[in-house]
Amino acid sequence: MESIAAGQKANDLEAYWMPFTANRQFKENPRMIVGADGMYFKTSDGRDLLDGIAGLWCCNAGHNRPRIIKAIQKQAVELDYAPAFQMGHPKQFELASRLAALMPGDLNRVFFTNSGSESVETALKIAIAYHRLRGEGHRSRLIGREKGYHGVNFGGMSVGGMPANRKMFGSLLTGVDHLRHTHGIAKNRYSKGIPSHGNELADDLERLCELHDPSTIAAVIVEPLAGSAGVILPPEGYLQRLRKICDRHGILLIFDEVITGFGRLGTPFAVNKFGVEPDLVTSAKALTNGVIPMGAVFAQDKIYDAFMQGPPNMIEFFHGYTYSGNPMACAAALGTLDTYEEEGLLTRAAELSDYWQQAVHSLKGLPHVIDLRNLGLIAGIELEAFPGAPTKRAFEVFLKAYEAGLLIRTTGDTIALSPPLIIEKKQIDFAFETLANIIRKLE
Numbered sequence: 200m201e202s203i204a205a206g207q208k209a210n211d212l213e214a215y216w217m218p219f220t221a222n223r224q225f226k227e228n229p230r231m232i233v234g235a236d237g238m239y240f241k242t243s244d245g246r247d248l249l250d251g252i253a254g255l256w257c258c259n260a261g262h263n264r265p266r267i268i269k270a271i272q273k274q275a276v277e278l279d280y281a282p283a284f285q286m287g288h289p290k291q292f293e294l295a296s297r298l299a300a301l302m303p304g305d306l307n308r309v310f311f312t313n314s315g316s317e318s319v320e321t322a323l324k325i326a327i328a329y330h331r332l333r334g335e336g337h338r339s340r341l342i343g344r345e346k347g348y349h350g351v352n353f354g355g356m357s358v359g360g361m362p363a364n365r366k367m368f369g370s371l372l373t374g375v376d377h378l379r380h381t382h383g384i385a386k387n388r389y390s391k392g393i394p395s396h397g398n399e400l401a402d403d404l405e406r407l408c409e410l411h412d413p414s415t416i417a418a419v420i421v422e423p424l425a426g427s428a429g430v431i432l433p434p435e436g437y438l439q440r441l442r443k444i445c446d447r448h449g450i451l452l453i454f455d456e457v458i459t460g461f462g463r464l465g466t467p468f469a470v471n472k473f474g475v476e477p478d479l480v481t482s483a484k485a486l487t488n489g490v491i492p493m494g495a496v497f498a499q500d501k502i503y504d505a506f507m508q509g510p511p512n513m514i515e516f517f518h519g520y521t522y523s524g525n526p527m528a529c530a531a532a533l534g535t536l537d538t539y540e541e542e543g544l545l546t547r548a549a550e551l552s553d554y555w556q557q558a559v560h561s562l563k564g565l566p567h568v569i570d571l572r573n574l575g576l577i578a579g580i581e582l583e584a585f586p587g588a589p590t591k592r593a594f595e596v597f598l599k600a601y602e603a604g605l606l607i608r609t610t611g612d613t614i615a616l617s618p619p620l621i622i623e624k625k626q627i628d629f630a631f632e633t634l635a636n637i638i639r640k641l642e
């Protein structure tokens with residue numbers, strides 16, 4: 200069979216139903232990646248593509264990293280799989296301990312999943328079961344936030360707040376409500392770093408407490424920084440205020456750190472950055488540098504302890520996945536943590552963030568740019584939508600950037616950038632110069 204690189208026929212692309220992709224557009228003009236190394240992808244037509252989004256916010260150490268590759272190769276020969284239930288293998292315990300050591304305070308217990316979506320489902324189930332175990336089974340309501348993204352399974356979709364991800368899928372979970380979102384460019388336009396206005400939006404939780412009665416609410420889940428809805432930053436003091444209200448009413452706070460985890464903001468987690476300790480934290484993606492699917496949920500000791508009751512031979516939590524703590528995934532994660540540690544990557548974004556911020560805001564004043572947002576090594580570049588055709592303008596930038604050797608991501612009319620944390624200054628320059636040239640020529 201002819202290889203894709205040599206020009207496969209369009210028909211050969213038909214079987215695969217691609218996720219979150221314009222399938223017909225893609226299959227007309229395929230964009231194939233056939234290799235990756237360091238900061239670059241290699242395309243099937245032989246071009247280098249600067250990875251401006253760490254794969255999908257997951258390859259924080261860049262690509263083709265020797266520590267990770269060696270760890271996987273060794274593991275495949277030594278132990279390919281071990282049953283996840285009623286059996287263990289040493290790397291699960293080693294990994295959980297190393298992860299817990301990255302977290303502050305009481306976030307010392309780690310449950311393994313295979314993705315961000317599964318981490319979210321797991322955290323929501325833990326929250327509801329925790330209250331029941333404490334004799335507060337009436338607390339089953341879940342609160343998410345408008346514009347939130349918590350993956351694509353039913354729990355995450357229900358607490359999520361992106362209309363396109365919800366509208367096709369029926370009535371979703373019952374007993375869910377949403378806080379107002381914090382996207383306020385009227386007051387915060389062109390903020391550098393954390394925006395100063397809007398922490399009072401946390402008080403929206405008081406409105407929901409009044410409406411539903413706090414005794415019915417199990418947990419609130421938010422992304423400390425919302426990525427998928429277009430890089431929406433928490434206003435100064437917002438997360439702290441949310442924590443206080445949760446405490447006042449006995450509500451658990453869950454941070455969804457699937458994209459903010461593992462150095463993206465210049466600290467190991469957003470928890471460290473904002474100095475707010477939630478009860479549960481979800482993670483995935485950069486946990487294994489994206490190399491093997493894996494997620495992890497961090498729980499405070501008090502939560503784990505609440506489950507550890509009843510006869511000791513009984514299963515305490517009726518939940519888990521065939522691949523929870525899979526040996527290959529654990530090996531990849533340990534190799535990833537070694538790489539992060541050796542290269543100081545969990546704090547490198549802090550060293551680069553001033554340079555990055557300057558580069559992001561160099562786009563101010565270009566046609567159609569209506570806001571610029573940044574934190575750590577994340578940027579959101581919001582464009583004015585093409586009249587009558589939302590998303591068209593940003594998608595055009597995506598296609599032109601691809602042609603020019605830069606991979607970006609778009610959501611709505613916002614361009615999101617989140618490069619591997621190994622990026623060099625000259626590559627930052629290339630990314631923003633490329634974008635400026637494209638945006639300047641937009642219709």
Ligand SMILES: Cc1ncc(COP(=O)(O)O)c(C=O)c1O
Nearest residue numbers: 314315316348349350455457458
């Ligand atoms: C905050 C957040 N939660 C959950 C998810 C879902 O993760 P996954 O695609 O691994 O299921 C994502 C994915 O982008 C995310 O950004």
